[in-house]
């Protein structure tokens with residue numbers, strides 16, 4: 600029995616190592632993360648969710664576009680810890696940033712809380728895509744393929760993930776029951792990452808059992 604168990608364990612370890620070696624679809628370039636950032640996060644989550652959340656159990660993926668800049672300028676933008684905002688000083692950020700050529704950069708450990716979608720930060724992983732300047736639906740085929748790959752990776756790693764929606768679908772996504780916001784009228788109209796991109800993701804990912812929303 601012992602030998603049998605050991606064999607199973609060895610096989611599992613081998614399998615895990617193998618999956619990670621072959622399927623990690625990104626490069627790590629973490630933004631600076633000090634204790635101060637944690638404290639700003641505590642302040643934000645307490646105010647908006649009624650509890651301190653530093654680590655999330657991912658239940659949704661929210662897809663965005665940056666609306667400006669390059670991979671580098673967005674990395675720099677998210678690197679700042681503080682922003683000047685009445686609703687919280689924690690700067691915006693997301694767990695992933697996808698360049699126009701499809702390069703995926705992981706900006707922080709996947710389950711760190713990031714401020715990217717009002718009402719959903721406590722349970723959602725954010726993917727930012729470089730593009731969408733002036734609201735143009737200009738995300739690339741390479742970005743679409745990269746998002747599909749990344750979401751498949753996340754879904755396999757976190758079976759708790761059930762929903763994928765675009766930031767502009769934040770209202771429709773309330774049907775998930777995940778939305779929490781304690782501050783009345785704290786809301787921002789969004790158009791990212793565009794309907795074309797979300798239709799593309801839905802086409803390739805809905806058969807994996809993920810829940811999407813209509814336009």
Ligand SMILES: [Zn+2]
Nearest residue numbers: 663664766791
């Ligand atoms: Zn967004």
